[in-house]
Amino acid sequence: MNAGSRLALYGAGLVVAFGGAFAVAGAIIPDSTVAAWAEGSDMNEHGESQPGNQSQSNVQDLKGLSLDADGFVLSPVKAPSEVGTQGALSFQILTAAGEPVTEYTEAHEKDLHLIVVRSDGAEFRHVHPTLDAITGTWSVPWSWDEAGTYRVYADFTPGTEGAEGITLTRSVDVAGDLSPATPEVQRVAEVDGFTVTLDGDLTAGESAELMISVERDGQPVTTLEPYLGAFGHLVALRQGDLAYLHVHAMGDEPEAGETAGPDIGFMAEAPTAGRYLLYLDFQVEGKVHTAEFVVDAGHGDGSPSEDEGGH
Numbered sequence: 001m002n003a004g005s006r007l008a009l010y011g012a013g014l015v016v017a018f019g020g021a022f023a024v025a026g027a028i029i030p031d032s033t034v035a036a037w038a039e040g041s042d043m044n045e046h047g048e049s050q051p052g053n054q055s056q057s058n059v060q061d062l063k064g065l066s067l068d069a070d071g072f073v074l075s076p077v078k079a080p081s082e083v084g085t086q087g088a089l090s091f092q093i094l095t096a097a098g099e100p101v102t103e104y105t106e107a108h109e110k111d112l113h114l115i116v117v118r119s120d121g122a123e124f125r126h127v128h129p130t131l132d133a134i135t136g137t138w139s140v141p142w143s144w145d146e147a148g149t150y151r152v153y154a155d156f157t158p159g160t161e162g163a164e165g166i167t168l169t170r171s172v173d174v175a176g177d178l179s180p181a182t183p184e185v186q187r188v189a190e191v192d193g194f195t196v197t198l199d200g201d202l203t204a205g206e207s208a209e210l211m212i213s214v215e216r217d218g219q220p221v222t223t224l225e226p227y228l229g230a231f232g233h234l235v236a237l238r239q240g241d242l243a244y245l246h247v248h249a250m251g252d253e254p255e256a257g258e259t260a261g262p263d264i265g266f267m268a269e270a271p272t273a274g275r276y277l278l279y280l281d282f283q284v285e286g287k288v289h290t291a292e293f294v295v296d297a298g299h300g301d302g303s304p305s306e307d308e309g310g311h
């Protein structure tokens with residue numbers, strides 16, 4: 001594996017992990033989540049399920065596998081049905097009684113974060129739709145560049161007390177010629193003239209340090225700007241079922257005007273061995289860029305990854 005992957009990290013800050021931190025969420029997620037997970041998996045290409053990787057115990061701790069959680073439900077998602085059609089993507093968050101939710105609590109500078117990604121991990125987008133406070137409808141202008149089955153994740157905290165950091169998901173089918181990708185391990189991403197390198201290894205069931213560094217023209221970029229309350233915004237998805245993790249950079253929340261770089265540190269805990277798709281949003285000169293990585297999480301006992309689920 002990667003020598004020098006145990007990196008010293010500066011600061012100690014917000015850490016979100018698949019397993020550990022979500023144990024808290026697990027306590028408030030009803031048993032229906034497990035049933036809903038089965039529902040959710042029907043919507044996916046579940047032919048590549050990962051035997052032995054998905055025990056019932058960790059299913060309850062994982063986010064982004066269910067259309068309902070903690071008494072909230074994601075409505076069906078409206079969006080253009082085919083590639084190239086200009087339109088809107090819209091949905092509501094509903095209470096168990098079917099009432100649209102119109103009050104939210106801001107988290108990471110937004111009331112709701114929307115992640116959309118094709119089932120093979122391609123075509124990732126992270127956007128912030130607008131809420132119609134009367135109808136509770138969230139919408140954002142939308143068109144699809146590629147056909148396929150997409151997962152839509154709404155990540156939000158309702159205005160009511162007691163519920164926090166909920167992630168609900170649905171699938172949307174987009175007609176057209178499909179050319180699915182097979183993600184291969186990738187630790188260096190080239191995006192918009194930046195070279196972004198991921199160091200560190202994920203380990204099943206253990207908190208792992210990830211360090212991402214940003215260069216441009218061979219020079220370290222030290223002008224990373226705060227974006228959504230951090231110097232980097234990392235989403236991780238487990239290949240196959242696309243279990244979801246929204247990770248934020250380590251360290252204190254940046255002050256206005258503060259810049260950082262070239263390194264951004266994260267802590268992440270993979271629930272199982274296997275392949276993970278990572279998406280880093282970072283901002284330089286007022287523009288947000290997304291670097292994509294694919295890494296294999298090894299087993300917690302120190303043996304190297306055996307590529308479980310990595311097909």
Ligand SMILES: [Cu+2]
Pocket residue numbers: 110112113114126127128228
């Ligand atoms: Cu967001």
